[in-house]
Amino acid sequence: MRVTLRVLSLLSLLVLGTTVYSLQTEIDRMRGRHRLIEELSYFPSGRFLRQAVLGYEHLAADLIWLRAIQYFGQHRLTDLKFEHLGHILDILTTLDPQFIHAYTFGALLLTDYAKGPEEALELLKKGMRENPNAWEIPFTAGFIHYIFLRQLSTAAQYFLRAGKLPDAPEACLRFAGFVYRKAGQREVALRLWIELYNSTENKVEKETALRYVNKLTMERHAELVEGAVETYRDTYHTYPARLEDLVTTGLLEEIPRDPHGGHYFLDPSTYKLRSTARAGR
Amino acid sequence: MRITAIMVNTFKEAIRDRILYIMLAFGILFTLSSRLLVPLSLGQEQKIVRDMGLALISLFGALIAILTGAQLVYKELERKTIYAIISKPIRRFEFVLGKYLGLLLTLLGVIAIMTAGFFALVFWVDGAVSPSLLKAVGFTYLELMVVTAVALFFSTFSTPIISAVFAFLLYAVGHLSGDLKLLGQNLPTQLGKGFCLFLYYLLPNLENFNIRGQVVYNQPVTLRYTSFVLGYCLLYTLIVLAIATLIFRRREFG
Numbered sequence: 096m097r098v099t100l101r102v103l104s105l106l107s108l109l110v111l112g113t114t115v116y117s118l119q120t121e122i123d124r125m126r127g128r129h130r131l132i133e134e135l136s137y138f139p140s141g142r143f144l145r146q147a148v149l150g151y152e153h154l155a156a157d158l159i160w161l162r163a164i165q166y167f168g169q170h171r172l173t174d175l176k177f178e179h180l181g182h183i184l185d186i187l188t189t190l191d192p193q194f195i196h197a198y199t200f201g202a203l204l205l206t207d208y209a210k211g212p213e214e215a216l217e218l219l220k221k222g223m224r225e226n227p228n229a230w231e232i233p234f235t236a237g238f239i240h241y242i243f244l245r246q247l248s249t250a251a252q253y254f255l256r257a258g259k260l261p262d263a264p265e266a267c268l269r270f271a272g273f274v275y276r277k278a279g280q281r282e283v284a285l286r287l288w289i290e291l292y293n294s295t296e297n298k299v300e301k302e303t304a305l306r307y308v309n310k311l312t313m314e315r316h317a318e319l320v321e322g323a324v325e326t327y328r329d330t331y332h333t334y335p336a337r338l339e340d341l342v343t344t345g346l347l348e349e350i351p352r353d354p355h356g357g358h359y360f361l362d363p364s365t366y367k368l369r370s371t372a373r374a375g376r
Numbered sequence: 377m378r379i380t381a382i383m384v385n386t387f388k389e390a391i392r393d394r395i396l397y398i399m400l401a402f403g404i405l406f407t408l409s410s411r412l413l414v415p416l417s418l419g420q421e422q423k424i425v426r427d428m429g430l431a432l433i434s435l436f437g438a439l440i441a442i443l444t445g446a447q448l449v450y451k452e453l454e455r456k457t458i459y460a461i462i463s464k465p466i467r468r469f470e471f472v473l474g475k476y477l478g479l480l481l482t483l484l485g486v487i488a489i490m491t492a493g494f495f496a497l498v499f500w501v502d503g504a505v506s507p508s509l510l511k512a513v514g515f516t517y518l519e520l521m522v523v524t525a526v527a528l529f530f531s532t533f534s535t536p537i538i539s540a541v542f543a544f545l546l547y548a549v550g551h552l553s554g555d556l557k558l559l560g561q562n563l564p565t566q567l568g569k570g571f572c573l574f575l576y577y578l579l580p581n582l583e584n585f586n587i588r589g590q591v592v593y594n595q596p597v598t599l600r601y602t603s604f605v606l607g608y609c610l611l612y613t614l615i616v617l618a619i620a621t622l623i624f625r626r627r628e629f630g
Binding site: 104107108111112114115116119121122123125126158161162164 | 558562598
């Protein structure tokens with residue numbers, strides 16, 4: 096009798112537990128997954144929050160970091176609107192001013208996905224004020240000035256500034272050197288992205304870097320192939336029908352490999368290089 | 377009938393507790409003091425008074441629920457009145473349920489008094505009181521139903537201080553459990569993911585009851601949402617009280 100009662104009690108608890116689980120799942124769906132994150136924008140500022148979290152500001156910053164990542168991921172998959180990203184990063188870095196990766200990664204996201212480099216550079220300036228010895232922040236500032244703003248001398252100054260800081264890798268001075276020597280802009284940009292790709296463990300940073308490496312590599316291939324097409328036309332007074340024609344005539348050593356995983360072909364109307372893996376180019 | 381007797385008895389006992397009045401006084405004082413922030417709020421006085429009032433009702437309600445609930449069973453043991461009770465033909469679940477309902481009745485009184493003070497303040501600042509504020513208070517009461525059950529659960533097997541600490545921690549975690557889910561989703565291993573999600577569904581999700589933002593910003597709270605949250609509150613409470621009864625039944629007195 097007692098055993099039956101016990102089994103019955105356990106079964107009832109299990110049924111109730113399962114129902115609670117289903118209710119919670121539905122409540123979550125109704126509340127919307129990023130409601131909490133959106134609420135961050137109601138906070139007046141990180142300075143206020145810093146007082147309010149009673150000494151647990153690093154923990155609070157970590158939680159906000161997790162939410163920021165989730166916020167980014169969510170909007171990247173849906174509407175591609177990141178209007179609160181700058182505010183979230185500002186709160187986060189006020190709570191934990193030494194959170195270097197929040198500045199560098201945040202600046203990259205703001206520049207590449209959100210409002211543009213101005214907000215990113217503001218974030219980086221705040222980072223440099225708070226962390227004058229962290230080379231990563233001026234390096235990222237140089238990176239953004241070089242790649243996105245094409246302000247080469249400012250970029251070189253930031254690379255140089257980063258290179259003089261403790262523990263800075265030799266890449267900082269190397270890139271400063273490239274810029275001062277006026278090396279080909281695409282080549283330097285490509286190296287910068289490769290540098291980022293190799294130095295980060297952050298998945299989103301790696302994906303972004305790879306996207307730009309592929310884009311720049313294809314631009315390089317296009318320049319090469321389209322140059323060969325021009326030479327072909329000048330020599331044979333007609334356009335090549337296929338890419339292979341450029342190889343058989345010795346104008347190209349080989350057809351370059353498409354970094355996007357597809358294969359290249361010549362656009363039959365414009366004779367520009369196209370990739371089967373990318374609709375636009 | 378027996379449950380009612382225990383409930384009334386618990387209510388009478390709770391309203392004699394000094395802690396209740398201290399907390400209530402502080403709650404009302406803090407709520408009214410939000411009026412002092414009005415000159416600093418740069419046109420946001422209505423929002424600030426509403427935000428603070430609703431938050432303080434929730435916070436002080438939870439503190440009273442935890443501090444009173446955590447000593448419910450222990451007090452009976454300490455005063456040895458438990459022997460008089462269990463020697464009567466009262467089932468253990470009746471005892472637990474009676475205690476729980478008695479405390480809920482006390483909290484109803486506390487929340488009613490604090491809400492009256494809050495509404496008076498809102499009327500003073502706004503010149504009117506939006507009925508939707510009552511909805512937020514109602515949700516807070518549902519939250520307190522869960523918090524009280526949790527505090528009572530701990531009090532069936534530990535001392536008041538430990539029970540209060542555990543209940544308070546659970547209260548804090550209950551408001552952060554969304555992050556637990558987030559953490560689970562971002563963990564690389566299936567084991568870590570599963571563990572975080574297990575905890576997420578196991579621990580009370582008190583954020584379900586937080587509609588304060590929606591009410592202050594005049595956003596609708598649907599009937600469907602309300603009924604799901606009500607269902608969650610009742611079932612979760614039922615489970616916690618059932619486990620508390622099971623533990624309490626195994627305890628030997630005497």
